[in-house]
Amino acid sequence: MPETEAEREALLAAVENVADRIEAEKSHLTDLDSAIGDADHGANLNRGFRAALEKVEALDDPDAQEIAKTVGTALVSEVGGAAGPLYGGSIMSASQELAEGVTAETSVAFAETYLEKLQDRGDARVGDKTMVDAVTPAVHTYKKSIEEDDLPPLEALAKAVDAARRGVEFTVPIRASKGRASYLGWRSVGHQDPGATSTLFVLEELLATAEEHLDGAADVDATSPTIPDEEAEE
Amino acid sequence: MVGLLVVSHSADAARGISDIAAEMGGADAEIVPVGGDPDGGIGTSVPDIQDALEAMDAAEVVVLVDLGSAVMNAEMAVETSEKDVVVADAPILEGALNAAVEASSSKATLDSVRESAEEARDVSKT
Numbered sequence: 001m002p003e004t005e006a007e008r009e010a011l012l013a014a015v016e017n018v019a020d021r022i023e024a025e026k027s028h029l030t031d032l033d034s035a036i037g038d039a040d041h042g043a044n045l046n047r048g049f050r051a052a053l054e055k056v057e058a059l060d061d062p063d064a065q066e067i068a069k070t071v072g073t074a075l076v077s078e079v080g081g082a083a084g085p086l087y088g089g090s091i092m093s094a095s096q097e098l099a100e101g102v103t104a105e106t107s108v109a110f111a112e113t114y115l116e117k118l119q120d121r122g123d124a125r126v127g128d129k130t131m132v133d134a135v136t137p138a139v140h141t142y143k144k145s146i147e148e149d150d151l152p153p154l155e156a157l158a159k160a161v162d163a164a165r166r167g168v169e170f171t172v173p174i175r176a177s178k179g180r181a182s183y184l185g186w187r188s189v190g191h192q193d194p195g196a197t198s199t200l201f202v203l204e205e206l207l208a209t210a211e212e213h214l215d216g217a218a219d220v221d222a223t224s225p226t227i228p229d230e231e232a233e234e
Numbered sequence: 235m236v237g238l239l240v241v242s243h244s245a246d247a248a249r250g251i252s253d254i255a256a257e258m259g260g261a262d263a264e265i266v267p268v269g270g271d272p273d274g275g276i277g278t279s280v281p282d283i284q285d286a287l288e289a290m291d292a293a294e295v296v297v298l299v300d301l302g303s304a305v306m307n308a309e310m311a312v313e314t315s316e317k318d319v320v321v322a323d324a325p326i327l328e329g330a331l332n333a334a335v336e337a338s339s340s341k342a343t344l345d346s347v348r349e350s351a352e353e354a355r356d357v358s359k360t
Contacts, residue, residue, distance in 0.1 A: 040277065047272065076280050076310060080271025082303035084280065085310045121306055180302055 007102060010213035011067045015056050017205040019049040025201055032194040036181035040081055041194040048079035048088070064102050068095035068110070082122070082179065083195060086131065090117040104146050104153045111139040111160075122178065129176035129188060131195030137163035138203060154207075154214055161203045168196045236337045236347045237264035237292025239319075240330055241308050242300045243277055245270040251298075251327050259334025264292050269304075278304045283311035287319065294318040294344045296337075296351060298330045320348050328354035 022029075022045050029042030052074035056067050068091055075088030094117065097109035115135050124130040126137075141163035145156035171193035179195075181188045238255065242248040248267035256265050268286040271277025287295060295317055299305045305321065312319045322329055329351035336342050336350035 038276070040271075040275070044271070044277065078272055080273070080275070080277035080279050080303075082306050084303065085306035089306075089310055121309075 006213065007064070008062070008067075010209060011064055011102070012056060013213060014206055014209040015049075015053055015067065015071060017209050018202050019053040021201050021205045022046050022049045022198065025198070029194050029198055032192055032197055035191045036176060036184055036188045037194060038081075038180050041083060041198065044079045044081040045083055045087075045198055048075040048084060051075075051078040064098040065095050068092075068098055083131075083198070086118055086122050086195070089121055090114045093117040104156075107153060108143050108146055111142050115139040124178040127174060128178040129171045129174050129181060129193050129196075130178050131193070131199045133171050133193065134164040134167040134196035134199040134203075137167045138199075154210055157203075157207050157210055161200070161207050164196075164200045164203050168192060168200050171196045235262070235264065235292055236342050236344055237266065237290045237295045238330060238333050238337060238347075239283070239287055239290065239295050239297045239308075240265065240267045240269075240326065241278060241283055241297060241304045242267070242269040242326060243302075243304060245274075247300070251330050254327065255330035255334040258331050259338045263334045263337040264290060265330070265334060266290055278307040280307045280310045283308055284314060287311055287315050287317060290317075292317075295320075296333055296344065296347045297321045298324060298326045298333065298351060300326045318344055320344060322348045322351035324351040324354050328357055 026042035026046045029045065030039055033039050033041035052071040055070050055074045056062065059066060059070060062070070072088045072092030072095060075091065076084050078084070079088065091114065094110045094113040097106055097113050100106055118135055119125065119132060122130060122132065124132045126133055138160040142156050142160040145151040145159050146153065151159070172191065173189060175186055176182045176184065176188035181193070240248045240252045240255070242251065245267070248269035252265045252267040256263065259265065266286050268282055269278060272279050297308045297312065297319060299308050299321060308321050312321060322333065332354045333347050333351040336347045
C-alpha cells in the first residue's frame with residue numbers, strides 16, 4: 001500500500017471537511033438553485049456527502065483509490081439529482097488514477113479524468129452555465145502549474161481554487177444552456193450557478209485540508225492530525 | 235418480449251404514465267414505473283432504477299426518462315446492468331405510449347421499440 005498513515009488521515013480529513021462545508025452551505029446552495037433550478041442542490045449534495053463520510057469512516061485501512069471510489073459510489077447512490085452522476089460518476093472513474101497514491105502526477109491525472117468524465121456525462125462545455133465552468137479552469141490551471149510552471153502541488157491547488165472562483169463569477173452574467181436552468185432561457189442571466197459554486201466549496205476545502213496536512217507532513221509520519229471543525233466562511 | 239421502464243422525477247408521474255401506456259399496449263407489455271429521490275421527494279435514484287431494472291422479467295428493456303438527472307441516473311443504471319438496455323431519446327408519455335404499442339407486437343425488437351418511442355418526438359399535439 002503506497003500511502004503513509006499521514007496521507008490516509010489527510011484524505012479522510014478532506015472528506016470530512018468537504019462534508020461539513022456542504023452541510024454549512026446547504027441553505028446557500030439551495031437558495032442559488034431555487035433561483036434557476038429545482039431548489040434541491042444543497043439538500044441533495046448534503047445527503048450525498050454525509051453518506052460518503054459515513055462510508056469512508058467505516059473502511060478498514062483504505063488506500064487513496066478506495067477512499068475516492070467509496071465517495072463517488074456514495075454520491076451516485078444518495079444524491080438523487082443530476083449532481084449524483086456528475087460528481088459521483090466522475091470521481092468513481094477518476095479514482096483509478098490514484099492506484100499509486102496521491103502525488104503531483106497522479107493528482108493531475110485524477111483531475112483530468114474527472115473533467116473528461118464530467119463533460120461526457122453532462123454533455124456540457126464551458127459557457128453552458130454549469131459546474132463545468134468551475135471545473136475546467138481549475139483543472140487546466142492545476143495541470144499547467146504543475147507540469148509547465150513546476151509549482152509544488154499546494155501552490156498549484158491554490159491557483160486552481162482561484163481559477164474556479166473566477167469560473168463561478170463567470171456563470172453569473174451568462175445564459176444557461178444545460179440543465180434545468182436552460183428552461184429559463186434569458187431569465188437565468190444574473191444568477192450564479194449552484195453546481196459551479198458547490199465545486200468551488202469542495203476545492204476550497206481540499207486546499208484547506210492540504211494546507212493543514214502537507215505542512216511538515218514529510219517529517220511527521222505517524223501523527224494523528226487534528227481535524228479542524230470548520231464553519232462556513234461567509 | 236421487450237420491457238419498458240418509465241423513469242420520472244415523480245413516482246406518481248411514473249406510475250400514471252405507465253398506467254396510460256399499459257392501456258394502449260394491452261396486458262402483454264411489461265411496463266414498470268420508478269421515480270423519486272432516496273428520501274421519497276422529487277428526483278431520481280440510481281439504486282432504485284437498478285433494482286427496478288433487475289426485477290423485470292424482460293431481458294431486453296427500453297428506458298423512458300423525463301429530464302436532467304433522470305437521463306444521467308438511468309444511463310448509470312444501464313451501464314451496470316447485465317440486461318440488454320437502451321435509453322430512448324423521447325418525450326416520456328408519448329414515447330411510452332408508442333413503445334408500449336410496438337412492444338406488444340410479436341415482431342418487436344429492442345431497436346424497433348426504441349425507434350417507436352423516439353418517433354414520438356415528431357408528433358404534433360394539435
